Amino acid sequence: MSLPISPNQPYRVEFCRSMLSPKYWPSWLAVGMMVLLAYLPHRVRYWMARGLARVIRPFCKKPFRIARANLGACFPDMSEAETEAILKKMMFNFSLVGLSMGVLAVKSRKHLEKHIAIKGLEHIERARDQGKPIVFLVPHLWGIEYAGARLSSWGLPMMGMVKHHKNPVFNWLSVRQRCRFGGTVYHRDAGLRTLVQGLRRGESFFYLPDQDHGPEKSIFADFFATQKATLPVIGRLANCGGATVLPLTIGIDKERGNMTMEVFEALDLGTKLSKEAEASLLNHQLERLIGAHPEQYMWFLKVLHTRPEGAKLLYR
Incomplete structure (x- = not known):
């Protein structure tokens, strides 16, 4: 049972007996497999x-069409x-992360510390010494959930925004997983x-500037060889x-299963x-962070949905 959503209050989901109803048995089977x-x-x-x-x-024709367009x-x-090689690796990373999500739900703090290394820890420690919280600028990489869990397990108070799942079993599991090591979640409508x-x-918290928020408040700035509509709000x-x-950024060593999270200055x-300078700076950082692990970026997202006037629409 999810508690009522109210502004500024953490989003909590309590286990209740109705989740054991026969109609949710397939969901529990999926949890058991995970x-x-x-x-x-x-x-x-x-x-x-x-x-x-x-x-x-073969069942992912639309995501691949979007990824090719991007x-x-x-x-x-x-x-x-080269395009096919990135798409092939992207699909593999998607499959590997999907099969490994249970690690975040059940494995110990020591397991995460052993398998997820942190480079650039001095930048985090400098912010903490100054008494400052941190907004992590990160693109949609496959390992992003692991990065959040690792920072929480290290002792950094993290918060996140979640979407309400219609399935109460998955809703309960998602919130429980994100709060295991002290993290706090809020509903995204907050x-x-x-x-x-x-x-x-x-x-x-993590801020993902590669999301397309439409043309109303976004600013177009260079993004690799094209332009991307970016919301310049992180500075405020x-x-x-x-x-x-x-x-x-975070990269997965697919052979050994270890990950390396790198934090920059x-x-x-x-x-x-x-606003124009901030949008340009954000897109430049995205290029650097994605470029570190291009095959581990979620290229199937419609990050270029909003186009400059006169530019060709990409996803028709």
Whole structure:
């Protein structure tokens, strides 16, 4: 049972007996499979992911069409063979992460510390020494949930926004997973004010600037070989919350199952920075963070849905 949603209050989901109804037995079976997969050796999940990627690819024609459009716009000189190699690796990473999600639900803090390394920890420690919360600038990478869990397990108070699942079993599991190591979640309808207030309480969070929020408040700025509509709001968020903005990326070693999260130096997003300059800075950082692991980016997202006037629409 999910508790009523109210502004500024954490979103909580309590286990209730109705979740054991027969109509939810398939959901519990899926949860059981997820837990079982979490305790299998990584090498087993690796080979399962290779097979799964080949099986589900024929059913992913639309996501692949979107991914090809994104890659074609961002890298017009990329050959067909190079594009296909990235798409193949993207599908494998999707399958591997999907088969491994149970790790975040059941494995211990020590397990995460062993398998997820943090580079650039000095930037986080500097912000904490200054008494500042952190807004992590991160694109939609497959390992993003692991990065959040690792930071929480390290002792950094993290908050996140969640969408309500219609299935109460998955809703309960999703919230429980994100709060295991001390994280706090809010419903995404809570709004930006809740994030600012969380920052003022010392909580940190991930900001994903690659989302397309439409043309109304977005600014077009260079993004690889094209232009992307970007919402220049992170500077105001950080300034209102007294936070430091640190770019972050995470890469998966598919052979060994280990991950490396890298945190970079703080961005200068002072109040004097114009919206155009901020959008340009954000897109430049996205290029760097995505470029570190291009095959692990979610290229099937419609990140280029909003186009400059006169530009060709990509997803028709």
